[in-house]
Every structure is written in structure tokens, then in C-alpha cells.
Amino acid sequence: MPPPALTQAAIETVVRKDWGxxxxxxxxxxxxxxxxxxxxxxxxxxxxNHWARxxxxxxxxxxxxxxxxxxxxxxxxxxxxxxxxxxxLSYLADLANEPVEDVVIPDKRLEMIFTCCHPALARPAxxxxxxxxxxxxxxxxxxxxxxxxxxxxxxxxxxxxxKIAAAGIPYAVPDADHLPARIDAVLQVIYLxxxxxxxASSGAELMRAGLTQEAIHLARVVADLLPKAAEVRxxxxxxxxxxxxxAARAAPSxxxxxxxxxxxxxxxxxxxAEGTAIISAALLEQRIGPYQLQxxxxxxxxxxxxxxxxxxxxxxxxxxxxxxxxxxxxxQINRAIAxxxxxDPQAGLALLQQVRDDQIAxxxxxxxxxxxxxxxxxxxxxxxxxxxRAIALSQNTQERDFLTARQSALGKTLH
Amino acid sequence: xxxxxxxxxxxxxxxxxxxPEFGPFMxxxxxxxxxVKDEGKLVAGDALQAVSTATTVTVRDGKTETMxxxxxxxxxxxxxxxxxxxxDLDEALKYAALIPTxxxxxxxxRPIVVWDN
Numbered sequence: 106m107p108p109p110a111l112t113q114a115a116i117e118t119v120v121r122k123d124w125g126x127x128x129x130x131x132x133x134x135x136x137x138x139x140x141x142x143x144x145x146x147x148x149x150x151x152x153x154n155h156w157a158r159x160x161x162x163x164x165x166x167x168x169x170x171x172x173x174x175x176x177x178x179x180x181x182x183x184x185x186x187x188x189x190x191x192x193x194l195s196y197l198a199d200l201a202n203e204p205v206e207d208v209v210i211p212d213k214r215l216e217m218i219f220t221c222c223h224p225a226l227a228r229p230a231x232x233x234x235x236x237x238x239x240x241x242x243x244x245x246x247x248x249x250x251x252x253x254x255x256x257x258x259x260x261x262x263x264x265x266x267x268k269i270a271a272a273g274i275p276y277a278v279p280d281a282d283h284l285p286a287r288i289d290a291v292l293q294v295i296y297l298x299x300x301x302x303x304x305a306s307s308g309a310e311l312m313r314a315g316l317t318q319e320a321i322h323l324a325r326v327v328a329d330l331l332p333k334a335a336e337v338r339x340x341x342x343x344x345x346x347x348x349x350x351x352a353a354r355a356a357p358s359x360x361x362x363x364x365x366x367x368x369x370x371x372x373x374x375x376x377x378a379e380g381t382a383i384i385s386a387a388l389l390e391q392r393i394g395p396y397q398l399q400x401x402x403x404x405x406x407x408x409x410x411x412x413x414x415x416x417x418x419x420x421x422x423x424x425x426x427x428x429x430x431x432x433x434x435x436x437q438i439n440r441a442i443a444x445x446x447x448x449d450p451q452a453g454l455a456l457l458q459q460v461r462d463d464q465i466a467x468x469x470x471x472x473x474x475x476x477x478x479x480x481x482x483x484x485x486x487x488x489x490x491x492x493x494r495a496i497a498l499s500q501n502t503q504e505r506d507f508l509t510a511r512q513s514a515l516g517k518t519l520h
Numbered sequence: 521x522x523x524x525x526x527x528x529x530x531x532x533x534x535x536x537x538x539x540p541e542f543g544p545f546m547x548x549x550x551x552x553x554x555x556v557k558d559e560g561k562l563v564a565g566d567a568l569q570a571v572s573t574a575t576t577v578t579v580r581d582g583k584t585e586t587m588x589x590x591x592x593x594x595x596x597x598x599x600x601x602x603x604x605x606x607x608d609l610d611e612a613l614k615y616a617a618l619i620p621t622x623x624x625x626x627x628x629x630r631p632i633v634v635w636d637n
Binding site for chain 2: 273275280283
């Protein structure tokens with residue numbers, strides 16, 4: 106009896122799971138990104154056709170790569186100058202004629218992610234390529250998630266692939282000298298993908314919210330491929346811990362709920378447990394970096410029974426360490442807030458007022474924190490003014506509504 | 521692959537002849553040239569005379585126009601180049617970063633087109 110026929114959605118799920126691994130192996134052996142992707146796309150069309158009728162083959166990934174290699178032979182032959190490719194063709198033919206049960210797909214995803222996140226590519230191109238090649242998202246899905254036109258996204262991907270080929274960007278793991286900086290670029294791309302999704306929380310933006318899961322998946326892949334890089338696990342833990350709180354972040358109206366007012370029963374305990382375990386293990390390796398410190402801070406919040414019973418000493422200490430490796434105004438603002446609870450609002454305000462940076466003048470979170478600290482040291486008039494500034498700088502309605510509510514609450518003590 | 525490393529800087533910035541910094545700066549160029557030669561990467565490399573010596577030629581409707589000066593006035597000018605034979609962009613970028621002018625100017629790295637006959 107033949108295996109049961111499959112729906113298109115089921116086939117696409119199977120293909121997506123193996124997409125990154127197969128594509129990376131194809132790119133490495135063909136040395137041509139666009140050709141590899143076109144051939145895998147051809148193989149997907151064949152799969153839809155065959156699998157829908159005959160059911161899932163024994164090894165879908167081997168079936169796909171063998172089919173893609175045959176498609177590559179066809180495509181190379183159809184090009185006018187096929188005699189120059191004789192060696193390549195015979196190599197490919199050997200691979201394509203292997204019995205499917207003998208096919209081993211080499212894992213070239215690490216090389217691939219360093220190519221996609223190469224600093225010679227612009228950041229938006231890095232993001233799109235990573236999602237397309239390692240995430241297996243379609244161009245339309247990526248366009249939708251980044252609120253771009255599909256044609257714009259398609260063009261961005263084509264240009265990036267052309268630059269990879271023409272500029273000689275290698276498919277390789279960088280040498281030891283450059284590895285830390287290049288890993289950092291990969292982590293920045295993954296975190297950017299996560300934050301794009303995290304910023305979108307309403308139902309209307311579901312596809313964008315899917316980006317958070319995509320980023321977590323990518324971080325898991327990279328963490329497996331780079332087991333020694335503690336910062337990769339730091340980022341994975343950080344994203345899991347953020348994501349664990351997503352159900353409590355927005356009211357049904359869409360309004361943003363700050364950490365101190367969130368219903369902690371809505372937090373996902375499984376994700377918190379996983380994130381906490383990952384960051385605890387990573388910290389023991391003593392290769393501390395900014396993602397691990399942020400994850401540790403997030404874990405301290407996630408494991409606190411309530412806002413009042415949060416270990417503010419621990420959090421203030423972690424922000425102090427983070428400030429040493431990442432002395433940015435954003436870190437200083439959060440450190441000031443933590444110190445305001447660990448010690449008193451005056452100490453927090455003193456730290457906050459040390460932030461004297463040109464970027465701060467128009468930075469909404471600074472004014473929001475300033476307003477809150479001024480209110481808590483007993484200066485509602487100055488707090489009111491700071492809220493005016495924060496409200497004027499708000500980028501979205503939820504944020505504005507939240508700040509306006511806080512400002513009104515202030516009014517009750519004013520009168 | 522061959523990569524053209526175009527050396528750009530603002531004329532008059534960086535170590536100037538007659539200053540104590542100039543000797544070590546030129547020594548840096550000598551050392552770099554020797555290094556790429558020894559490592560089998562050097563195809564060609566030259567410094568250009570100052571942009572004030574530039575002449576621009578245009579042919580329109582069969583008529584040649586010759587003009588004093590560079591084709592575009594820019595803050596940073598092309599001052600020289602190295603043509604290097606490298607495995608890939610990463611290797612080319614590694615060498616480009618060793619060109620002494622990289623410390624105060626910019627090095628633009630572009631691959632040479634290989635015509636497919």
C-alpha cells in the first residue's frame with residue numbers, strides 16, 4: 106500500500122525544516138547562490154507534484170537534494186557555454202546518481218550564515234538573506250513581515266546575491282582574528298529580526314510576530330553550530346525570556362503594559378525555565394558578554410514572584426557590569442531605574458542625570474524614566490514637564506496612552 | 521580573483537613630507553608592498569600624482585574636449601592603488617586594512633571583471 110498522499114501545506118512544512126541545510130550544501134557545491142536557490146525551488150515544485158500523489162519519501166531531505174542536483178545539471182547544460190563546465194557537470198552527475206539512501210548532506214549552514222551576515226552587505230540585505238536562506242521564508246513572507254513590497258524585497262535579495270557572487274564574498278567560517286566580530290554581526294541580525302517581531306504584538310500583525318519565533322529558531326541553529334560561543338546562548342536565552350512575557354505585554358486594547366503592572370500568571374513558565382537554564386549554564390563558562398548580562402537581568406525579572414519582590418540588588422549589579430562593557434545611554438537609563446529600587450529614587454535620579462548625551466534630547470525612554478524618578482523623589486511639577494516631553498516623543502499610540510495615564514495619576518497628587 | 525584596492529584620502533591630510541611622521545609612513549608603504557610581493561598577492565600598485573595634475577578628456581559627437589582638473593570635485597581623492605590577487609573578499613579586505621592610508625583615508629575594494637568568453 107502506498108504511503109498516504111500529502112497536502113501542499115504538509116509538504117511545505119517538511120521542506121522548510123530542511124531548506125537551510127539543503128540550500129547551504131547546494132550553494133557550497135555549486136558556488137552559485139542564485140543557481141542553488143533556483144534548483145531547490147525546482148525540486149520543491151517536483152516534490153509538491155510527487156509527494157502529493159505518492160506520499161512522503163523515506164528520506165525527504167536526500168530526495169530534495171538529489172532532485173535539486175539533477176535540476177542543476179539541466180540548468181548548467183542549458184547555458185550556452187556548457188563545455189567549460191564539464192568537470193563541474195561530471196562531479197554533479199556523480200552526486201546526483203548516488204542512491205538516495207547513501208546521500209549525506211554536509212552541514213554548511215554555519216558558512217552560509219556568515220555569508221548572509223557579511224559586513225560587505227547592507228544590514229537590510231543581511232536580514233532578508235538570513236530569513237530566506239536559513240529560515241526558509243519565502244520572499245513574500247519576508248516582505249510582509251517587514252512591511253515592504255514583494256518586488257522591493259525580491260530586488261533586495263537578487264542584488265545581495267549578485268554582490269556575493271561579483272564581490273567574491275566567501276562561503277566560509279571567518280578566521281580566528283575576525284570570528285568574534287563576525288559572530289557579533291550574526292547576533293545583531295538575529296536580534297534585529299526578533300525585535301521587529303517583538304515590537305508587533307497585535308493580531309493584525311501576526312506575521313511580524315512570527316519573526317520572534319524565527320529569530321529564536323535561528324539562534325538555536327547557530328548555538329548548535331557554535332557550541333563554544335557563550336554569547337550566542339546568551340542571546341537565545343534573552344529572546345526566550347523576553348518572549349515568555351509576550352502574552353502579558355499588551356492589554357486587549359493593544360495598550361502596552363509595563364513590567365510592574367503585568368499579570369505574571371500569563372508568563373510562559375516553560376520558556377522562562379529554558380531561558381534561565383541556558384543563561385545559568387552559559388555564565389558558568391566565564392566568557393561574559395552583553396547578551397549574557399541582558400539575559401541574566403531578564404531572568405532575574407522573570408523569576409521574581411512580583412515587582413516588589415524583585416532582586417533589585419542583583420539587577421542593579423548586573424546593569425553595573427553591563428555598563429562596563431556597553432557604556433551606552435540606554436544601559437545607563439535602565440541602570441538608574443534598577444538603582445532607584447535597589448537603593449532609593451535619589452540615587453537613581455543622580456545616575457540618570459549623569460546621562461548627558463546629544464542623543465538623549467529626543468530619546469523618549471530617557472524622558473519617561475526621568476519623569477518617573479522625579480515623581481518618586483517628590484517633584485510632581487518637574488515630573489509633569491518630563492512626561493510632556495516623553496509624550497511628545499512617543500512613536501505609537503499605546504506608548505502615548507500609557508504615559509498620559511501616568512501623567513494623569515500624577516495630577517491626582519498635584520491637586 | 522583580482523581585487524582593485526583604490527586608495528582615497530583628502531590631499532594635505534595624513535603625514536606630510538618634511539614631518540617626522542612621513543618617514544615611518546613611507547616605510548609602511550614599502551613594507552606593505554614587500555609583503556604582498558612576498559606573499560604572491562601583488563599584481564600591480566602605484567601612487568598617483570596630486571589631483572592638481574589631473575586632466576579630463578571627453579569625446580562628444582566626435583569632438584574631443586580636454587579640461588583641466590578631475591572629472592568631479594570631491595573631498596577625498598584617488599591617490600593610488602594596489603591590484604591584488606586574493607582568494608576571496610575576506611582576504612582582500614584583510615590586506616586592504618594594512619595599507620597605511622587606511623588609518624586616515626579610505627580604501628575602496630572592488631573585484632576586477634572577468635569577461636566570460
